[in-house]
Amino acid sequence: MYLQSLLAIFFPLIGSYSQETAETPTPVLLPEEDPQNFPDQYADQVVTMNGEHWVKERTYSVMKPEPTCEYARIFDGDGTKYNLQLGAKLRGKWTNQNQTLVLKTSGNHTKPNVMEFSRTKADGRQDHKLLYSNYKNCSIVRIKRETQGLFCDLLLLGSAANSEPPSPCKEKFEKYCEGQKIQVYTSDCGTPQK
Incomplete structure (x- = not known):
């Protein structure tokens, strides 16, 4: 009787284990590699958008103080290499650095x-993929x-940074970029020093 009880417990476990391991999980396709999104991911069009691309929000910390x-x-x-200036206010003062974007x-x-460039000194040059652009702002x-x-970085061009992100950009940011959102742009950012 004891043996039958053990077998009754043990065999269903083996059966469920073999069924679980027999199934191959479907790999998750990230939005940056989904062919349906490719028309919204032309970095060569983004680099021709003139003006400041303001970081409205991001999903990671850079340093303290932020x-x-x-x-x-x-x-x-x-067409392949561009001059890139990254700037910010740090402790209330403007700072910037120039580098090459490839x-x-x-x-x-x-x-x-x-777009290959150095977003932070700690991370060095990295390949940053365009998830989405409306090619306007x-x-x-x-x-x-x-x-x-x-x-992720959510970027708004020029004066668009003073407003909420347009649809569907805002919704895509929420969907593609999970986690805590850090508000980077404020209405008193003004015009950076050149």
């Missing part, structure tokens, strides 16, 4: 969707860091 009024200005390119293509993309960039995780 900088505010972060922006990117892209200019003087040859366009790349990843996965099954046929047009550049990756709103873009979402997947920020690659040395630490594991999916991080």
Whole structure:
């Protein structure tokens, strides 16, 4: 009787284990590699949007104290390499750095969707993928860091930063970029020093 009880418990466990392991999990397709999103991910169009790309929100901490009024200005390119100025207010004072931004293509993309540059000194040069752009005033960039995780910047061009992000940019940011949102842009950011 004792043996029958053990077998009654043991065999169903084996059966459920073999069923679970027999199924191959479907890999999750990230939005930056989903072919349906490719038309919204042309980095070569984003780099031609003139003006300051203000970081409205991001999903990661940079340093303490957190900088505010972060922006990117892209200019003087040859189709592959561009001059990039990253700037911010740190402790109330403007600071900026110039570097080279390089366009790349990843996965099954046929047009550049990756911007290689150094977002933070700690992380160095990384490949940052464009998740979405409306090619007018709103873009979402997947920020690659040395630490594991999916991080994002929500960028608004010029005076659009004074408003809420437009649809569907705002909704895509919420969907693609989970986690705590850090508000970076404030109405007193003004115009950065050039």
